[in-house]
Amino acid sequence: MDFSSRQPQPQKHLLGITLVIVFHVALVYALVTGLGKKIVDVIKQPIETKVIEEIKPPPPPPERVLPPPPKLEAPPPPFIPPPEVQIATPPPVQNVISATTSTPPPVTDIRPVAPPAPPAPPAPPPKALPKTIGRVCPTQVQPEIPRKAIREGRSGSVIAKAMVKGGKIVEVEIMRSEPPRVFDDAVRDAMMQYRCIEDGPVTQEFVFKLD
Template identity: 45%
Template sequence: MDFARQQRDPTRHLIGIGFVILIHLLVVYALVTGLARRAVEVIKKPLTATIVEEIKAPPPPPPPPKKIEIPKVPPPPQQPYVPPPDLPVPTISQQPVISAVTPTPPPEPPVIAPPVVAPPPPPAPPKPAVRKGIVPISRVSPEYPREARRKNIDSGRVIARLNIDEKGNVTDVKIVEANPARVFDRAVIDALLQWKFQADGEKYVGEIEVEFKLTD
């Protein structure tokens, strides 16, 4: 019965209608003045999240190293001092010593040996006045004389000396010995004048022996 009475009370009914109207007016005002739009923009703004890292406390320092105590070595025990025994001091008789001083002879001056001079080479032996056994480089054999054939002389020997110039040419012939005499002389002279010897650079005299033998 109380609820029905409240519904019928006109004063309370009017107050409720007025409250509803007031709310509507506030909403319209907000729309007109833009308060609603500002509220929407504030809602639309992005939210920034800041992550705060946790600051950790530094680790405690390591404990200091333990000191190793080195045991002290006790010093060696001191030996009691023992005085040395008294020894008799020997007596030394001091007598004057006479030393003979031998004077040092002065050094001898160095001996300078004279320079060794090589002896001159021995002189060349003199060449013989007459060279024997000379050998020609070009020769002509003497002819057997007709007189020796006519007299039936079948052999002979002639020794002649030749004058030879610097170029080895025979310039003169002299008969030193002939057997038989004056049989083969001319033939020997004519042949030896055509002989040629090795040039010696100087003139000299040579000796030649020529033998004749008649053969059939």
């Protein structure tokens, strides 16, 4: 190997010497200012350790053991003595000899049987008594005499049949009117305003007279 080509490099040696000097200066400064002592004290401090215990869940409640159900035994059936059967002894048979004579059978008179009488017809239902209009409909309205009858000076009468339902008159039928159709509308208008307390048909007569 040829070592003649290697030349010394003074720059590298100078850099190494400078680093050594700086390290010693820093070390002396740390000893003088007590920085090293503080570092040693920090290292000497005891390390605190904490043991964290694991929280255990509470034990499950003990299972409730139900007592076995009592055995229900049916009581023995009561003793029923067998019924006493009494066997009746037949009476002794007596040998009886009887004399019989043959007689002709009686002659029966056969006649036709009359048919039964037909049942009587049912009695007719009792006729319902006519209802009084004043009792069935205590609240009534007096019909007005038509103007035509007043102008012509007519008098007359009307017989009307009404059907009461739910306390009101729902239908009015003119049975007889004298003179015809003169006072019919007045009678209908008046009876439709009645207030009644019973249901069913009622009949009323109206008489129109001019003073």
